[in-house]
Amino acid sequence: MRVIVGGVAYPDLCDYSIGMEVQERLSGRQAPANVVVEDLSYNPIAVIQRLEDEPPDDRFERAVFVSAVKRGDRPAGTVSCFRWDGILPSDDEVQRAITEAVTGIIRLDNTLVIARYFRALPNEVVVVEVEPETHEFGAALSPAVAAQVDRVCDLVWSFATDDSAVAALPVGSLALATAPAFRFG
Amino acid sequence: MCFKNLPVEFDAGGKPFLRNGVGDPYATATATPPEGPRQLTSENIQELLKRNGHIKSLDFDPVTRVAGALAFHTVADFENRKVLEARSVATLFRGYEVIMVGRDPRDAIYITSRACGVCGGVHSVCSALATEMAIGCCPPPMGVLIRNLALALEFLYDHPLHLHLLAGPDYSQVIVEPTNPSLYERAKVTEAHHTAIHGYRTIADLMTDLNPLTGRLYVEALHMTRVAREAYVLICGKYPHPQTIVPGGMSSTINLTVMNEMFVRLSQFFDYSKKLALIWDDITDFFYDANPEYKKVGARRANMIDTGIFDHPDAYDATYESANDWGNRRWATPGAIVEGKLVTTDLKTINIGLEEFVEHSFYEEWTGDGQQQHFATDPSGNPLSPYHPWNKVTRPRPQGTNWKEKYTWDTTPRWDRQSMEAGAYARLWNTAVARKMPESPFMESTGHSLKMRVPAGALPETELEWHVPEVWNAFERNRARAYCQAFTTLIAFEQWRAAMDRLKDGDSRTSTKFEIPKRGTQQGVGFWGAGRGYLTHHLTLDRGAVANYQIVTPSSWNASPTDRWGQPGPYEEAVLNTPLLEETNDPAKFRGLDVLRAIRSFDPCMPCTTHIQSEGGLITREVNTCACGLDD
16 A cells, blocks of 8 residues: 655744654655655645546555644644544535645645645545644744654554554544635724 | 726836926825725615615625635625625734844745745745846846746645635536526536547536545545646745745756756646646636626726746846836736736836725734825835835734724725736736737737747647637636636746756856845845736845845735725625626525635635734734624
């Protein structure tokens, strides 16, 4: 089974950079031949095109994504792992995600929704989310998130290399971003 | 004589000077901008809303299918099918000017690139140009050519993205059929004029393929963004934030392999450009024929501004003193167009006519209270307004949130105190009219049109001709942008050919060494363009560090609020002129399609960041301004 591990993040945005931090650390490990570790922190349309470039008869069968995801209802540094249920939002929301994608927004839910919509994702998608605390320009992770990096690396590695670890995961949904809530009076 | 409102005249040698006898030449009371649509007063609006059931507020919040954060407030009269009030609200603060202060100017290339997630390269280059001017450093010819090529590729990414992913769906079957059923019925029996090029028999066929997500034109545009991106990264390393732009040129390695790889991709735009132009010809002609009222959608005075782009390697010397000369030799000619007439193509005249106001924006004024104006003149000794970017200070202060006071994070750029719009179309218009573009076997500026001979691909060689339109509206903006795809393709091809000639002669040098001066004060300005038009970066260096940095983007012009003289900003004016043509009398079913067509035709891009800088110099918190509670 071919597996791709992707970090989705912004550089130098404190906790929102953790996807990149984990990807960089894992890139230093000796990966089995079937595991590819990459930075997927770019335009989701280009991520799709990257995935579609794989040979048709040898596509990835599992993708493991790691990213900071603000859900807001859990303590900073909380790590959540699940197999994505793959449920897509409405077509209007998919369109919104594409608009954001082509105009420069990089976010895990956009990447997954768009890649699923265009059938570029493998069936098995594992999401490793870390609840961020700080949303600021800078290289440092907050203490709560920094304390989880080693654990997140090990978790991601296990999902890339151990089928039983993935099988034990619950099925979960994405935290879909909603449109900005500016409202006229 | 090109200024009507600013008290600036020109001597016999063409040098500008302040008119004699004007006590306070830049007093804001002295301007008398032309007549045009005006916002109603808040009292009028309240009265109308109370007394008439058919007059209602219609808000678009956020405006979808645009880049960044834009909200739009209207009051519409559904009985008379017109818009009475239109307010453009940029809802996020963009603080790059603040972030840049105190930094090494080389940082600007990388930091300001982040102002946009679509076209970071245009900011990088604009920043490099400003730095080159400030420090006195000029790229070698190959550096100029490769920089032009890179940016042309960025536009080849950008234009299809707007035409078929953002604006295109407004003309698609899934939008037109439910909102204007009779129009769609007509489209089913209307044959397209250019079937031989684009392959669509009827207009309805074309509309179906403009459908979002599933339409072939939508999906094809996604694919073509890849082609442009692949070519771009060959010389820029990374998209959208290039890694090879430096003051004095580019750090890319150019060889035959790179150039061949480039051509494989560039040549794919020959046929695509033909299709794009003729698809938008057919769409425009269909709507005009079906209902001439569509000519009023997004209509406004043809007031445009552009700084030109794509330097000639034999002309560009990076100096302000020679800016008129090298500007006039650009592939896309700079220019200011007022009421449809080109009034200047000189970059320095464009520059001294520029002012930025914050009357209705969430910033503090920086003039008055006896404050010293930094620069009374530009580096050539021409008069400069205290409201000019070289004199501006960015002081964010969200306050007084209502339509009378302040309602947007955008500022109000004006040229000669007139409301101007920016866009790829201004680039096309200036170049077509000015007849100053370099000689080319592929392009000809006729004074009233631009002829483009697009080489054969799978389709035969095709001559396209964009004509200066008789009316200026949403359809013409889109049509011109579509023709701009061909224009840009041919400019890219010309750069590629010239670069190949140099390579054959053994010239592959793309950059010049430079040093940042550690003493004194230096000024620079990058006159460049984004896919969406006009772009300037004004820079002041003091002892090697950035003392002031000011960015004016195309959407700064287009999304600007109503100014202190009552002139609406371009989006606002275009919406005030837009008739409501949906086939429904029920306001509840009304989608505001024509209002959205008007806004989207400008290709809004609200360069946004939510980060600001604290007094301690660190980015510390998010700021956005909710439009809650905006009162009339």
